[in-house]
Amino acid sequence: MSSDQLSPLVADLHLLTVLAATRSFTETARRLGMSKASASMRVSELERAAGVSLVRRTTRSVSLTEAGQQLVNEMQPAFNRISESYTAVRDLVGAPRGLIRVTAPVALGRQHLMPLVASFLKIYPDIHIELELTDRFVTLANEGFDLAIRHTQAPPETHVAWVLCETRAVLLASPEYLARRGTPSHPAELASHNCLQYLRGNQAQTWSFILQPGRKPAKSAKSAGTAAAATADAPVGVGISGSLKANNSEVLREALLAGVGIGLLPDFSVPPGTTQGPNPQLVRVLPNWEVDGFFGQRIYAIRPWSNQVPKSVQYLIEHLRQHMTKGFALAV
Numbered sequence: 001m002s003s004d005q006l007s008p009l010v011a012d013l014h015l016l017t018v019l020a021a022t023r024s025f026t027e028t029a030r031r032l033g034m035s036k037a038s039a040s041m042r043v044s045e046l047e048r049a050a051g052v053s054l055v056r057r058t059t060r061s062v063s064l065t066e067a068g069q070q071l072v073n074e075m076q077p078a079f080n081r082i083s084e085s086y087t088a089v090r091d092l093v094g095a096p097r098g099l100i101r102v103t104a105p106v107a108l109g110r111q112h113l114m115p116l117v118a119s120f121l122k123i124y125p126d127i128h129i130e131l132e133l134t135d136r137f138v139t140l141a142n143e144g145f146d147l148a149i150r151h152t153q154a155p156p157e158t159h160v161a162w163v164l165c166e167t168r169a170v171l172l173a174s175p176e177y178l179a180r181r182g183t184p185s186h187p188a189e190l191a192s193h194n195c196l197q198y199l200r201g202n203q204a205q206t207w208s209f210i211l212q213p214g215r216k217p218a219k220s221a222k223s224a225g226t227a228a229a230a231t232a233d234a235p236v237g238v239g240i241s242g243s244l245k246a247n248n249s250e251v252l253r254e255a256l257l258a259g260v261g262i263g264l265l266p267d268f269s270v271p272p273g274t275t276q277g278p279n280p281q282l283v284r285v286l287p288n289w290e291v292d293g294f295f296g297q298r299i300y301a302i303r304p305w306s307n308q309v310p311k312s313v314q315y316l317i318e319h320l321r322q323h324m325t326k327g328f329a330l331a332v
Contacts, residue, residue, distance in 0.1 A: 012046040013071070015039060016054060017079055020072040021141060023062050031144045084308035096312040097126035103140075104149035107249045107269035108299070109133040112324070113149060120319045127312045135247050141304045146313055148303075149320070151266060151296040160309070161300040162317050165327040169264045169291040171207075172275070172282040176259040184262075184285060187236045194261035195240035198294075199247040207264065208237045208292035235292045257281055266295045267328040299324070 019028045019039070029039040040057075047054050054068035064072060104113050109131060117129055132138075132145075140148055140159070155161035177194075184190055187209045197205045211234075242261050246252050249269040256263050257274075262285055274281045301317045303309065 009046060009049060012042045013075055014079055015042055016046060016068065017072050017076050018144075019043065019055065019062065020064055020069070020076075022143070025062060027143070080306070084306060088308050095126055096124055096310075096315050098310060098312045099128045099130065100147060100310075100312055100316060101130045101132070101145045102147045102149065102316075103132045103134060103138050103143075103145050105135050105151070105249070105266075106133045107253075107266070108149065108151075110250075111271065112268055112328070113320075116320055116323050119323075120316060123319075124312070124315060127316075129316075135249070140302070146303065146310070147301055147316070149299065150302055151268075151299045153293060153296045155300050155302050158305055159302050160305050161302045162321065164299045164301055164320050165324040166297065167295070167299050167327060168267050168297060169295040170267055170270065171262065171264055171285045171289075171291060172256055172270070173262040173285050174256060174259045174282055175280070177256075177261060178283070178285070180259070187238045187286060187289060190238050190240055190262065193240075193242075195242040196252050196255050196261045196263035197240065197242055197245045198249065198252065198264065199245040205241070206237050206239050207294065208235045209286065209289040210235050210292045212288055212290055236289075264291060264294060268299075270328075 015028065015032060018031060019025065022028045022031065025036050025039050029036040032039065043055055050067070050071075052067045053065050054071065056063045056065060102117075110133065114131070117131060121127065121129065137150075138145060138148065140146075149164070151167050181193060184193060187207070190207065195205075195207070242263075244252070244255050244260060246255075249265050252263045253265055253269055255261065256265070270282070275283065301320060303313065
């Protein structure tokens with residue numbers, strides 16, 4: 001095929017690569033700024049030009065045929081290089097500009113990230129940001145995000161990650177709940193408490209704790225079998241259950257404030273002053289123990305690996321690093 005014949009098809013070929021990532025005509029159309037009907041029609045025209053079916057369409061899903069997948073596999077690297085080259089040239093001139101699509105946890109985004117995004121946009125008015133707040137782990141490349149702000153133990157090896165700050169999970173309850181149900185002195189005692197759970201599919205919930213160096217575990221009838229084994233480097237795990245599961249830390253926080261039970265929260269989800277003063281709304285449970293894992297110990301800016309990081313994304317990451325480096329200190 002000559003270049004004159006190929007040129008009208010380039011935009012449709014790019015559309016096919018986006019469809020391969022999103023597996024959705026609706027999302028593809030949104031990302032490319034067109035109607036769903038137009039996106040579907042252009043793929044059909046591409047199939048007629050190629051003389052072979054490229055896409056399988058059902059009422060519930062979209063997938064590529066073998067021919068369609070082969071075409072995408074061979075074209076995707078070229079489109080990636082084009083995008084990177086164009087971004088590099090555009091970044092040579094003037095102030096950074098363009099659209100950055102960012103995803104972040106709800107509580108982190110509402111309480112901490114949004115003020116920083118606002119101050120960033122005042123500095124760089126030619127940059128536009130789409131911020132999607134969700135506690136669901138998204139696939140960045142498939143859903144078209146440039147950056148994810150996440151707390152995790154280890155970022156994916158296929159991505160580039162910048163550390164923004166340290167974070168930790170804390171075990172909290174209201175004074176009213178502890179007065180009613182008693183205060184645990186050892187992790188094993190949590191098995192008899194109403195533990196509010198962060199929802200992760202159908203995964204069984206186990207909380208794990210590590211005794212802080214220099215601290216001695218409290219002894220009780222329920223902890224007698226495990227207290228002796230507890231050391232600074234030996235996690236103690238306990239299976240927990242409770243009356244509420246939610247996939248959002250702000251929902252769990254409101255239940256804790258209402259005295260429903262005991263729960264784990266990331267520190268950024270605890271508003272300043274909640275755990276302070278003579279009459280705190282929440283108090284730390286098992287203060288001699290640190291939560292082992294669960295929410296992750298660092299907050300990262302994560303991006304799919306590429307040869308070229310747009311200047312606008314670089315500036316946003318640096319802005320976040322500059323203002324988040326101190327983390328979220330809690331007086332608990």
